Structure formats: C-alpha cells, structure tokens
Amino acid sequence: MNLKHLIAGTLGAGLLASTAMAGGHEAQGRDGSVNIIYWQAASIMNPYLSGGTKDINAASMVIEPLAHYDENGAMVPTLVDEIPTVGNGGVSADLTSITWKLSEGLLWSDGSAVTSADVVFTAEYCMDETGGCQQLSKFGGVESVEAVDDLTVKITFDGPKPFPYGPFVGSTTPILQAAQFADCMGIAAPTCTDQNFGPIGTGPFTVTEFRANDSITLAANTNYREAGKPAFATVNFKGGGDAAAAGRAALETGEFDYAWNLQLAPEILADMEAKGVGTVLSSFGPLVERLMINLTDPSADLGDERSTVAHPHPFMSDMAVRQALSMAIDRPLLVEIGYGQAGKVTCNVLPAPAIYDSPNNAGCEVQDIAGANALLDEAGWEMGADGVRAKDGVRLSILYQTSTNAVRQDFQALIKQWWSEIGVETELKNISGGVFFGGDQSSPDTFQKLFADLEMYANNFDGTDPEAYMGNWACAEIPSPENAWLGGNMPRYCNADYDALVAEMGGTADIAERARLAIAMNDMLMQSYSIIPLVHRGNVSGIVNTLEGVKLNAWDSELWNIADWSRSE
Amino acid sequence: MLNFTLRRLMFTIPTLLLISFIIFLILDMAPNDPTGNLPLTIPPEVRATIRASLGLDEPLYIRYLLWCQQFFVNEPLNLLNEWFGWCIGDCENRLRVSSWATRSPVVDLIAERMPQTLWVVGMSYVVGILIAVPIGVISAYKQYSWFDQFGTFISMIGFSVPTFFTGVLMIVIFSVWVPNDSIFWLPSIYDTTHKVDDWSSFVFQIRQMAMPVMVLGLYNAALISRFMRASMLDNLTQDYVRTARAKGLKEQTVLLVHVLRNSMIPVVTVIALGIPQIFGGAIITEQIFKVNGLGQLLIIGIQGADIPLVQTLTFLFAVLIVLFNLVADVLYGLLDPRIRYD
Numbered sequence: 001m002n003l004k005h006l007i008a009g010t011l012g013a014g015l016l017a018s019t020a021m022a023g024g025h026e027a028q029g030r031d032g033s034v035n036i037i038y039w040q041a042a043s044i045m046n047p048y049l050s051g052g053t054k055d056i057n058a059a060s061m062v063i064e065p066l067a068h069y070d071e072n073g074a075m076v077p078t079l080v081d082e083i084p085t086v087g088n089g090g091v092s093a094d095l096t097s098i099t100w101k102l103s104e105g106l107l108w109s110d111g112s113a114v115t116s117a118d119v120v121f122t123a124e125y126c127m128d129e130t131g132g133c134q135q136l137s138k139f140g141g142v143e144s145v146e147a148v149d150d151l152t153v154k155i156t157f158d159g160p161k162p163f164p165y166g167p168f169v170g171s172t173t174p175i176l177q178a179a180q181f182a183d184c185m186g187i188a189a190p191t192c193t194d195q196n197f198g199p200i201g202t203g204p205f206t207v208t209e210f211r212a213n214d215s216i217t218l219a220a221n222t223n224y225r226e227a228g229k230p231a232f233a234t235v236n237f238k239g240g241g242d243a244a245a246a247g248r249a250a251l252e253t254g255e256f257d258y259a260w261n262l263q264l265a266p267e268i269l270a271d272m273e274a275k276g277v278g279t280v281l282s283s284f285g286p287l288v289e290r291l292m293i294n295l296t297d298p299s300a301d302l303g304d305e306r307s308t309v310a311h312p313h314p315f316m317s318d319m320a321v322r323q324a325l326s327m328a329i330d331r332p333l334l335v336e337i338g339y340g341q342a343g344k345v346t347c348n349v350l351p352a353p354a355i356y357d358s359p360n361n362a363g364c365e366v367q368d369i370a371g372a373n374a375l376l377d378e379a380g381w382e383m384g385a386d387g388v389r390a391k392d393g394v395r396l397s398i399l400y401q402t403s404t405n406a407v408r409q410d411f412q413a414l415i416k417q418w419w420s421e422i423g424v425e426t427e428l429k430n431i432s433g434g435v436f437f438g439g440d441q442s443s444p445d446t447f448q449k450l451f452a453d454l455e456m457y458a459n460n461f462d463g464t465d466p467e468a469y470m471g472n473w474a475c476a477e478i479p480s481p482e483n484a485w486l487g488g489n490m491p492r493y494c495n496a497d498y499d500a501l502v503a504e505m506g507g508t509a510d511i512a513e514r515a516r517l518a519i520a521m522n523d524m525l526m527q528s529y530s531i532i533p534l535v536h537r538g539n540v541s542g543i544v545n546t547l548e549g550v551k552l553n554a555w556d557s558e559l560w561n562i563a564d565w566s567r568s569e
Numbered sequence: 570m571l572n573f574t575l576r577r578l579m580f581t582i583p584t585l586l587l588i589s590f591i592i593f594l595i596l597d598m599a600p601n602d603p604t605g606n607l608p609l610t611i612p613p614e615v616r617a618t619i620r621a622s623l624g625l626d627e628p629l630y631i632r633y634l635l636w637c638q639q640f641f642v643n644e645p646l647n648l649l650n651e652w653f654g655w656c657i658g659d660c661e662n663r664l665r666v667s668s669w670a671t672r673s674p675v676v677d678l679i680a681e682r683m684p685q686t687l688w689v690v691g692m693s694y695v696v697g698i699l700i701a702v703p704i705g706v707i708s709a710y711k712q713y714s715w716f717d718q719f720g721t722f723i724s725m726i727g728f729s730v731p732t733f734f735t736g737v738l739m740i741v742i743f744s745v746w747v748p749n750d751s752i753f754w755l756p757s758i759y760d761t762t763h764k765v766d767d768w769s770s771f772v773f774q775i776r777q778m779a780m781p782v783m784v785l786g787l788y789n790a791a792l793i794s795r796f797m798r799a800s801m802l803d804n805l806t807q808d809y810v811r812t813a814r815a816k817g818l819k820e821q822t823v824l825l826v827h828v829l830r831n832s833m834i835p836v837v838t839v840i841a842l843g844i845p846q847i848f849g850g851a852i853i854t855e856q857i858f859k860v861n862g863l864g865q866l867l868i869i870g871i872q873g874a875d876i877p878l879v880q881t882l883t884f885l886f887a888v889l890i891v892l893f894n895l896v897a898d899v900l901y902g903l904l905d906p907r908i909r910y911d
Contacts, residue, residue: 037758041861041869043670050670051607132622134607136615187622190672197673212671212678213869214761214861238758240859245740249758253744256758438605462610486613 029220029233031567034547036559037256039246041213041239046196047172048126049189051134056171057260058237060557061218062109063174063201066100066119067165069555071283073353073464075169079106079114079202083165086509095160095509100168102151107223108177109206116147121178123155123167130186138166138173138462162509163465170463171557175202204230204563214239224563231549231566244268250542251278257567258550259542260558266340269540278545282341284538285554286352286469287460289343289411291532292490293322298399298451307450308480309492314394316453320379321396322529327375328418330367335535337414338407346536350522352554353464355511358519361526364533372422381423389423397425401445402456403433411456411534441484448479450490458537459488464555467505467514470521473530474502491530498524570902573910574895581891588887589640589880593633596876603669603874623669636880639666644676668870668878675881678866685761686855686862690847693782697789698840704790705797705836709805710824720794727791736784736857743780755780759860781858785851789843796839800832807831834904841897845889 042058044050067083070076075083081103084090091098106114123145126133143158145167155167167173177200184192197210202225205218218235238256243263250259251272262269262280273280297311305311315321335343344351347361381389381396389396400416402408409430416426429452431445436457444451461469471477472488475495479487498521505517525531541558543550549564603623604616624632643663649655665674704724708717744757756777765774804810805828813823852864863882870878902908 043668043869043873044672046672049672051611053608129618130622132619134611134615134619136618137610137612190622190667193671193673193677196671209762211681211761211861212668212673213866214682217762236760236762238760238859240861240865241758241856245757245857245859248740248745253757254749255744255756434602434605437609438602459609462608 026228026231028222028224028228028230031231031233033234033236034232034258034562034565034567035236035238035256036258036260037238037241037246037249038260039239039241039243040261042216042237043213044196045199045207045210045216046176047174048131048133048135048176049196051172054239054260057557057559058216059174059199060171060203060559061205061235061237061562062203062207063176063199064203065170065172065174066102066168067170068560069170069464069553070560071551071553071555073285073555075165075464077103079103079175091164091509095157095162095164097154097156098161098164099148099152099154102153103225104151106202106225108200108202109221109223110177110200111223112177112179114175114202115150116153117150118175118178119153119168120145120147121181122173122176125176125181125185125189126173128186128189131189133189135172140166142167160507162505162507162514163467165463165465170555171560172462177201205235208234226563230563232562235562247272247542250544251275251280254278254544257544257547262540262542263342266336266338266342269340272542276545278542280341280540280542281550281552282538282540283552283554284344284352284536285460286350286466287458287537287554288346288349288351288533289456289458289535289537290349291325291454291456291534292447292450293325293454293530293532294450294452294491295530296492298453300451304481307492309478309494313453315391315396318379319529320375321381322532324372324375324422325419325424326364326529326532327368327372328422328424329364329415329532329534330418331365331534333367334411334414337410339535339537342538342540344536344538346533347526348522349525349531349533350466350470350518351533351536355515356466356518356522358522358526360519360523367418369418369421376422383423387420387423388425395425396423397427398454399427399429399452400454400456401429401431401436401450401452403436403447404430405433408456446485447490448485448487450479450492455490456534466518470505470518471502473521473525474499493525493528493530495524495528570899570910573902574899577895577898581895584891585884585888588891589637589884590633592880592883592887593636594629596880597629597632603876605874636666636877639664640881640884647674647676666877666881668875670869670873670875670878675878678878679863679882679885682862682866685759685860686848686864689759689778689781689855689858689860689862690785690851690864692778693785693851694789694843694847696782696786698793700786700790701793702797702836705794706801706824706829708794708798709801712802717798720798724791724794727787728795732784732788732851732854733857735787736780736854739780739784740857757858759858761861781851781854781860784857785854793836793839796836797832800835801828804828804832834901837900837904838897841893841900845886845893848889849886 038054040054042054044055045059045062047056047059064078066079067075068078077083079102080100082088084098084100086093102114102116108114123139126135127139141157141159141161142155144156146154148154157164180195180200184195198207204221204224206221207216208219209217216237220230220233243261246259247262247264249256252275254277269280293316294307295313295316296307296309297313298307300306302311331345335345345365347364348358351357376389381391384390400412402412412428416428419426435443435445436447438446447455447457473493477487477489478492478494479485501517501521505514508514508517539552539554541552546567546569548566548568551561552558553560604619643665646657647663647665650660667673668675668678704720708720711717740757743753743755747754759777763774765771810823810828813827848863852868855862855864867882902910
C-alpha cells in the first residue's frame, strides 16, 4: 500500500468516525413512523404464552433476552456485557452451570432498574407447571436459577450442558419484569390480559395500543439504553390479509415499510420487485425441505408392526436404491420452480450455521439419471416390461406422502417424473397439514407413523446449536407404538456409530470439536441416503428502498435490530 | 302485537340454548388442535401441558357447562359492573370467556372490532340500499328500457363476480396504478387505529373506507335491486294502480306513494334479514382490505382452533339471526295492515 492510499484511508476513517459521532448526538425518534405489516396478525405480546413466530417477533420490539443471535447466527450480548464461556469463567468447568452478569444501569421502560430478580422470576414463571409455558423446552435440564447478587444470575443444570445457552438467549425467552408479572404465575398467567398485551420491557419500543389479531402501536422507549436510538418515534405494526397483499403494500404501493414472510411464487415476487419501490431480502436458517426414507416395511399386512424396526423395508434397505433416488433429482430446478430467492440447493440436512455445513456431499447438486440407472443395473434391479425395475419379485413401487401445499405437490409431480426415468413407479399422496403434523394417535396419516415408503417435509431447529436436532436420528428416537409414535427419527435410522457421536457431542464444549462431530453425523446420514435433502429454504421479507439498517435474521426475531433501523431520504 | 312478540321471545330461549350446544358439539368434533400451528420445534410433552392448561382434558359436558356459566352469567354481570359500576358477587376474579390465542376476554375483542365492522360493512349496506332502491324502481317502471337492461347487467355482474376479484381489481387500479400523490389514490390497507378528530382525518377515513364500501355496496345493491324490481313489477300490474291512475292521480304519486310503499314490504324483510350479516362481517372483503373486523376475527379463530372465540362469535351471530327474524315478522305487521298477530 502506498502513502497516498494510506492517507486516503486515514481520512476516510476519520470522516466515518465523525459521522458516527454525529449519529450519536442525533435525537431519538427523528425519522417519524415506521409501518410494518405481518400478514399473520399478532395475538399476544408474551412469547411464553404463544410459540407463534408473529407473536415472538412482535414482542421482540419490547422485551429482550440476555443475548441475541445476529444475522450470522453468532451470539451478541444484549442485556449483558459479555457472553459467558468456559474461557472467561462464565460457564463452570464441569459444564453444569452458567453465570450471566447484567450490564450496569439498565432500566425498564417505566424507569425502574433491571435486576437479577427479574431474570429469576422469568425462569420461575415459565417453569411453573400449571402455566402452560410454550417455551418450556428452552428450560430443559435447568435445575435452579438463582440471583447471586443484584446483577448476577446463576443457572444450574442437572448435568453437564455443553451448550448452556437455552434459557434467555434469543427472542423466544425474553426477560419479563417481575413487578409487572408478579400476580401472573401459573394458572393466573392467561388472565393477565393487560400484562400480556403490554409488557414492560427494556427494548427500543413500548406498547401504546394493542389490538389483538389486528394492529399494535408502539412508541420509542425513552429509557432505552443506547442514546439516539431508535431512530423511529413510533411503530405501526399491522396484521391481517395474505402474503400477496403484504408484498404489494411494501413492494408496489409503498404504504408499508416492511412486509414479513413473503412466501409467494418466485415470478410474482420478481414482478413486484420490478416496480422499483422496494427490495426483497432473504436469509437462511437451518430449514431444509427433505425426503425421509422409511427404512422399515410400511406394508399394511404387518398390522401393529407396520413401519417398525422389526421388519426391514423390502427394497429401501438396499442403499443402491436410495442413492439412485437421490441422484435422479434435479435440485436446482426444484429451487427455481418452488422457491426462487427463498431457496438454495443443499446436499446436507444440516446446512447452517456455516461452521456445521459439511463440504463432503456436493455431488448431489447435479442430476445424474444415467448414473442412477447404471447403479440400479449393477445392483441387480432389472427393468421390467412395464418400465418398472424389479428384483426377486420385489418391484420398485413407492408411496410418496407429504402435506397439502402447492409447492410440495409440484415437487411430487416433478420427482415422480424423474423417478419414472430410472424405472421407479411412484404413487403420490398428500395429507392436510393439520393431520400430517398433528400427531393424532388415532390417525394413520401422521408424519411420525410414516405408513409410506417415503415422505417429504421441512424441519429446522431453534437457535444455532444442532445438538438436539442431530440427536433426532439416534436409535432411541425411532417412533414406534411403544413410545406412542413420538420421536424425530422418521427414517428409523439406527447405527451404533451414530449414537456414539451423539453421546460424544453431549459431552463436548469446544465449538470447533462440536462442529466436527455435527459434520460427521450429517455425513453419515447423507452418505447412507437415509435422508435426502432437497432445498435449503430461507425467510423472505420485503422492505421499501428508503428503509435502512434492516438485517434479516433467520436465527432470531426478524425485528431483532429494529433499534438500528432508520430512514434515508 | 306485544303478546306475539313476548311469546316469540320466550321461544327463542330454548332455541338458542340448543343452538349453542350444537355449535359446541360441532367444534368439539372438528379435527383441530390449538397447538397444531405451533412450530415443530416445540416438543409433544410441552404441547400436552399447553392443552391441559387450556382445560382441554376436561370432559365435554364440563367444558360446555363452564362456557354456559361464563357466557350467560359472568359476562352479563361483568357488563353491569363496567356500565353501571354495580358489583355483584366476586367481580374482581370473575372467570370470563377467554380466547386461547390472545388470552384475553372474547367479549372485549368483539367490542374492539365492532366499530370498523359497523362502519365499513354497515355503511356498505346503507350505500347498497340507497343505490338499489332507485335502480329497482326505475328498472321496473321502464321495464326492458336501456336503463333496465343496463341495470340488470350491472346487478348480474355485482352478484356473480366475487368480492375477492372486484376487491383486488380495485386495489390494483386505485392503489397500484394510480400514483401515490394523486387525489384518486386510495389506501389498500385499512388503518383501524385511525381516529377522526378533524376535517383532514375525516377525509382520510372516507378514503380508506371508499374501496371496501364500494366493493361490498355493489354486491349488496345487486341483490336488493333485483328484489325491488321484481316486487315493483308485481304491484304495477295490480288493479289498485289502475284505479289510482283512473282517479287522475299524478303518475309520481301513483308510483312513489302507492306502488313503492306496497312494494317495500318484501324488500324490508330482505333488508332486515340481511342485517345480521353486517355483524357477521364480510369475511373476504375484510381480509382483502385488512379491515380486521368481526369476520377476520372469526377466520383467525377458526385457523388457530381458538374454540372459545369461535363458539362465542358463532353463538352471537345465531342470536342476531333469531332476533332479526323476529324483527322482520314484527315489521310485516307494522307495514301491512292485512297482517295482524293478535
């Protein structure tokens, strides 16, 4: 670098610093009002009583957790100065406790001080068995939450917890004000309408008017910890309508500044964006649309032992068949047709956060019908006169089920076509989402029972830690009549080596080591073709071009950084 | 007349109780689960706890009796308390009918949505009547004229083209094509928090009501104008009309006093029976323009399996329908001297 560049660089940095200073002195609320539209209206502002994304996002403008996830999935301190780790002594060496230290001088929007008692109260509030707390799983394994002093909270677990960031990290578990919610414990929780509609928080905004399932009006929190933020004085958070109307309002008419979750056909979204009023943003979490292969026999003749490990599948247990099915799929085309900007090709069931994304399975990105045919020929599956391959009297005839959804039915039709080209006959079935995902014990059509040869759906995990998610494919997680068909191991995959990796991850705290284990587990599933990933799906939202500072976040509430939003003009 | 009204009112009580029980049974048998829409990441044990906290593990008759007690006893007592300050019993901790999704009293939710529904859907009904009556009268008087043909054409369109099409079409024209700064530009999203306190806010209210009111008004007008036309045609050929003309009455008097009054009898019934639909909200139109009134509340309740909300709303609609049937019967007696109930 020569001197000229160096000087220019220094000048530039100086200039940046001075504008940043000026920014610091600008008044709160200088940019007027921001209009946000969620086509699913918010019902309540208390995430502990509603697991719905819309409610969690609405609440995230008002109440905050101790730490957030940023747009890359990294933890950022919110109400604390630093994230506790084993390295800085915040997490005990035996991994059984974590100690959070609140920042000094934090105030609630009503002017009172935030203390460790509020954090302890929030934990008790959710862990009360009669309250029906919807975030209870975040507090799994928590033995006690105690206040060490006014600003220090110690969470103790009932065993080693390598990833102790379940409670109070991310917008699903924000801190409630103990004084406000004191009378709302347990069975009284749902009766506290005023509290649930207008929680007192530490976030950039406070609720002025809450109209359930309709709209929320918010005003800047004058006690917000950062001077000059938020730039907007008020928020108008409107709900209702549908994704197309929301997209139109932000991308075509400009009536709204931010439109959430624009799940629209790619070409419709592109047309809207072409108006030049707004921009479509997307971000990718761990959501993957996948095929779950049934490794057990779903034949109805087996009665109660249908789709249980007692009977291996007549042809899906042959790896060549599973591999051929995967090779015959044109994933880039699926992305283009079904998701556009909201999808990416993936060959992993664990594609994000980036450190967990395995580089070892890239081969699936290209469709290879000839290769799939050759593989099946080699494995002895011979093409019959009816165009369907068979071996020893077993025909490659598949029942392929999924939930009712326009994109999924398109995918089924395309995949059926590709499979017919490799001599596999496919029967399609779609089941209403409420039944398919509903978990009704009496229904034969749930995704856990999997009374089909394979099924397609999407799943992901909360936060950034894949331990529980990867643990889904351990032998113990296989759904069966014995465990009332609960468990996430839909393929009925059972491998002692895999279980060993799951156990090892349960005792490993080092993040790089955890990543190695997660990648190894992902590779075992992928290379055995028990799960066939199709599309890595993202969140899509639209903003008008004058709105600045939006960082779409798939790991936390989409409105996580609304304090930093501003308007350019 | 009074006797008749009282007798009919007495009959409505068992009818409504039966209706409420049937609604409850239907909702209970429907395959829905209030935890069904939660993210897959929430484990089944937590779902079971949530269902228990909503009281879903109680037997059917207990849940029904509880709802009856909350709706027929606690809610009226609460109203007395709020309106007149009368406190009967334990008015602090009274259990009211609460929505599962919002965890707030259903009656408060309904009261919050009443204004926009009455303004938009009610206004569209008024506009519809104001358009329909003259069109019906003229169409009938000048039967098969170009006006009648045109009116028939328009009402056929209004009746057969669904509001979800006309609504979106109007949005595309008035919100998307028309530039934002033009006086013809209309907002596509209704602002329920808007308060009318001066001239400019009143103008804004008119603008945001314009599209939903016109879309619904066209639909209502189409229906009522057909009734009006048919009823006028029936009367125009009657003997008393010929008599009136023979007496030398002015054509205007014949038409607007004699024929119109008699023709209004069936139309008034149709209008009265249509009023409960105003409260029911126009589900589709409310959804398109984001008016978020009672119709949208019902839809959200159904989608989220919010049973107390759906049960209470449907029951209130049933009450309105039963009441307005009675009103229509009473109006018959008032308008038509030939009908006497006593």
